[in-house]
Amino acid sequence: MNILSIQSHVAYGHVGNASAVFPMQRLGVEVWPIHTVQFSNHTGYGAWKGRVFDGGMIDEVMEGIAERGVLPSCDGVLSGYMGSADIGHAILSAVERVRAANPKALYCCDPVIGDVGRGIFVRPGIPEFMREQAVPAADIVTPNQFELELLTDIAVKTIADAHRATEALRDSGPKVVLVTSLSTNETPDDAMDMMASDAKGSWRVRTPKLDVSLNGAGDAIAALFFTHYLREGSAAAALAKASASIYGLLKRTKEAGSREILMVAAQDEFVTPSHQFVPEPV
Numbered sequence: 275m276n277i278l279s280i281q282s283h284v285a286y287g288h289v290g291n292a293s294a295v296f297p298m299q300r301l302g303v304e305v306w307p308i309h310t311v312q313f314s315n316h317t318g319y320g321a322w323k324g325r326v327f328d329g330g331m332i333d334e335v336m337e338g339i340a341e342r343g344v345l346p347s348c349d350g351v352l353s354g355y356m357g358s359a360d361i362g363h364a365i366l367s368a369v370e371r372v373r374a375a376n377p378k379a380l381y382c383c384d385p386v387i388g389d390v391g392r393g394i395f396v397r398p399g400i401p402e403f404m405r406e407q408a409v410p411a412a413d414i415v416t417p418n419q420f421e422l423e424l425l426t427d428i429a430v431k432t433i434a435d436a437h438r439a440t441e442a443l444r445d446s447g448p449k450v451v452l453v454t455s456l457s458t459n460e461t462p463d464d465a466m467d468m469m470a471s472d473a474k475g476s477w478r479v480r481t482p483k484l485d486v487s488l489n490g491a492g493d494a495i496a497a498l499f500f501t502h503y504l505r506e507g508s509a510a511a512a513l514a515k516a517s518a519s520i521y522g523l524l525k526r527t528k529e530a531g532s533r534e535i536l537m538v539a540a541q542d543e544f545v546t547p548s549h550q551f552v553p554e555p556v
């Protein structure tokens with residue numbers, strides 16, 4: 275399986291492609307990473323060095339990949355943080371090129387816009403770009419609850435609200451939705467929920483809430499869910515496997531007291547997770 279992953283990249287630590295590529299490789303995927311930024315570290319440190327690339331660089335690298343004659347073997351495109359609408363447009367044109375070469379290829383858009391407590395942390399224009407262009411173009415989307423509410427203008431307090439918001443997203447284009455960090459009136463204070471929906475229904479997984487806040491978890495779960503969905507064709511199966519891996523990864527990161535996800539040291543969690551969670555229909 276081959277996946278084109280167009281995301282940010284950091285030299286030290288794990289966010290963007292530095293969080294998404296290795297889990298997919300460890301699951302046996304050939305990943306073609308295109309970096310939209312090259313930073314020293316993620317922006318959560320408050321200081322970083324490096325450059326933001328432009329859409330033209332993405333176009334250029336795509337042209338080079340196309341010249342190798344391999345686009346027909348691309349099974350999926352994954353996108354995450356978008357630094358500018360220019361980069362966003364380049365990502366969507368890359369998706370078009372892949373779909374023209376392989377009509378069966380799927381596009382998974384992680385609509386990185388913001389989060390509870392942080393608010394919107396992307397540049398002006400990106401929320402609108404995600405709502406009006408990227409999400410409608412996607413087959414799969416992986417918003418957190420804050421992003422789901424913002425994309426649909428639906429406040430999510432109950433699982434019924436989550437259903438309504440998810441169906442509103444599915445009506446706009448993507449047929450598969452993973453909602454991460456879901457917390458409804460049914461979610462215990464010491465737990466975190468995720469809900470995955472496709473044409474066959476919706477399923478929820480509940481994991482213990484760890485006393486950590488780790489950058490890169492959203493990028494990792496999007497990569498894990500997309501890989502498993504491409505293989506299994508089932509939102510429920512992908513949710514079960516992705517939630518097991520992300521929980522095991524973050525639990526071992528917390529136990530080690532690491533500020534960065536233990537992407538390499540805890541790599542067994544991608545293939546033989548130490549915890550299992552059974553999705554329940556909701």
Ligand SMILES: Nc1ncnc2c1ncn2[C@@H]1O[C@H](COP(=O)(O)OP(=O)(O)O)[C@@H](O)[C@H]1O
Nearest residue numbers: 389418454455468482483484486491492495520
């Ligand atoms: N503190 C935590 N405890 C347990 N699981 C967590 C924690 N933080 C993140 N996760 C897991 O990682 C997933 C994605 O993390 P999150 O930070 O919500 O992504 P995003 O960057 O999209 O907001 C969550 O749905 C959850 O499964």
Ligand SMILES: Cc1ncc(COP(=O)(O)O)c(C=O)c1O
Nearest residue numbers: 282289316317489490491492493
């Ligand atoms: C450069 C970069 N890319 C991506 C992310 C996304 O990280 P997360 O998965 O926590 O949303 C961050 C978060 O700080 C970042 O700084």
Ligand SMILES: [Mg+2]
Nearest residue numbers: 386418492493
């Ligand atoms: Mg996210």
